[in-house]
Amino acid sequence: MQSWSLQVYDVIRFMDKHPGGNEVLLAATGKDATNDFEDIGHSALAGDTMIMHCISEVDSSTVPAKHNSVPPQQTYNADKGSDFVIKILQFLVPISISGLAFTVQQTLHQSRFRHFLIL
């Protein structure tokens, strides 16, 4: 079987800076990502940036061509109702506080306490 040398890149610190987003990088981890990288038609700048993240080299015969691992599945969130309640509260709480402040202001405006303060 023919083998060649593959550069290994640690992209953990580059994930959030990658102009193509972190999901495509994640999808290309743990395998030979040469075709993924070249299919995009990355610029020379991308090639230069890449060098900074190179940490090692491995023999290609030891690397799977495709992902062998199954990414963790997101757990089903059965409590969708509480999201709805939180969204409603995000509107209701500020409106209630504004209403309360307005009522207090009006009450003070009409009360004798206010006249006492002015005099």
Ligand code: HEM
């Ligand atoms: C360390 C490895 C990588 C580096 C340093 C890198 C760097 C970059 C840079 C600088 C750009 C901006 C466009 C350009 O200058 O070419 C870019 C765009 C992009 N990259 Fe990467 N990249 C890496 C790996 C990958 C891989 C493995 C994939 C795909 C699986 C990928 C997919 C993309 C995509 C989809 C875009 C957006 C292209 C567009 O909007 O036209 N990149 N990358």
